[in-house]
Amino acid sequence: MSHAPGTHRRRRRAPRPVPLALAGALVATAAVALPHLTPEASAATTLRGYADGRGVRIGAAVGDTPLTSDASYTAVLDREFNSVTAENAMKWDAVEPSRGSFNWAAADRLVAHATSHNQGVRGHTLAWYAQLPSWLKNGNFSATELNTILKSHIDTEVGRYKGKVYAWDMINEAFNEDGSMRSSLWQDKLGTGYIANALRWAYTADPAARLYINDYNIEADNAKSDALYALAQQLLVQGVPLHGIGFQSHFEVGKLPTSMKANLKRFSDLGLEVSITELDIRIPLPASSAELTQQSTDYKSASENCLGVPRCAGITLWGVSDKYSWVPGTFNGYGAALPYNESYAAKPAYTGLSNGLDPNA
Incomplete structure (x- = not known):
């Protein structure tokens, strides 16, 4: 989950495309074999049913409190989604609140729930500038020690869930809007090389997990997505185990970027998976019927933009219903961002998403 996205700055020229010979090599080494998904007994006309039929993921970010206390929440979650993302339970501050002392309770609950309901788990997130525990933020560690701390955390967390997490949002929000690298504990002390190191360590800990770079405001062809594209090219040429790009897709109603599908395709053309990882579409409150339409x-358009591209692995919503959405607390005056309202009634957005997932719609 991101903080409020900033405004795009002036676009710069896109980087040169990968030469055809190199592109072919990259596709050969990074091509995706999507996991077989076993359909649940639920009706084929659920979101989950459509996604299972297409061999893709339809996911939701899950909070520990509603997971353990709201039966209506879990009923929708288990009926409609074949994938879950830990909204907060796998982040640094939750998992390693003090150095070398781990709290797996909430993360384990999510993994256990997903396993018992035939849902895949997407891990989120291992190298981010935010939600770091104070011991880490304020530790003033040397570069050597910080590097050791990052490796140890990745080894421990990815190793714990080896074979239970199908993909990790490894690197989260590493870029500024102008395409420069965002200042962070990792970037400032370790330099951009931390990204390749983190991916390599995670691959060693679980070679079967798909490893992603995840960011917001990269859905359009712009300076930020150009910079990420250039980094992805570089990492692939270096043989770094990067498997996918996560497009968070926190949108405002009526403002989907027109270049989204073409932009996702250029990353797919590198041989990378592309996934929408945090989709919600906020509306100024109170939402009118026209805005809900x-x-x-x-x-529908957002889901089709991904599913219409080769190697689209799936779509994850940032939440199950408006009842627990992060949007009202982050974007003043906005809300109603998810396909289910606060009472778990399906909104028109549910139909739109269903039609985007249904190849026959």
Whole structure:
């Protein structure tokens, strides 16, 4: 999950495309074999049913509190989604609140719930500038020691869930809007090389997990996505185990970027998976019927933008219903961002997303 996205700055020229011979090699080494998904007994007309039929993921970010206390929440989650992402339970501050002392309770609960309901788990996130525990933020560690701390954390967490997490949002929000590297504990002390190191360590800990770089405001062809594209090219040429790009897709109603599908395709053309990882579409409150209709159209378009591209691995919503959405607390005056309202009634957005997932719609 991101902080409020900033405004795009002036676009710069896109980097040169990979030469055809190199592109072919990259596709050969990084090509994706999507995991077989076993359909649940639930009706084929659920979101999950459509996604299972296409061999892709339809996911939701899951909070520990509603998971353990809200039966309506889990009923929708288990009926409609074949994938879950830990909203907060796998982040540094939750998992390693003091150095070398780990708290797996909430993360383990999510993994156990997913396992018992035939859902895949997406891990989130291992190298981010935010939600770091104070011992780490304020430790003033040397580069050598910080490097050791990062490796140890990745080894421990990825190793614990080896074979239980199908993909990790390894690197989260590493870029500024102008395409420069964002200042962070990792970037400032270790330099951009921490990204390749983190990916290599995670691959060693679980070679079967798909490893992603995840960011927001990269859905369009712009300076930020150009910079990420250039980094992805570089990492692949170096043989770094990067498997996918996560497009968070926190949108405002009626403002989906027109270049989204073409932009996702250029990353797919590198041989990388592409996934929408945190989709929600916020509306100024109170939401009008026209805005809810437009939101439905936007959900359909966003899902089709990904599913219409080779190597689209799936779509994850940042939440299950408006009842627990992060949007009202982050974007003042906005809300109603998810396909289910606070009472778990399906909104027009549910139909839009269903139609985007249904190849026959």
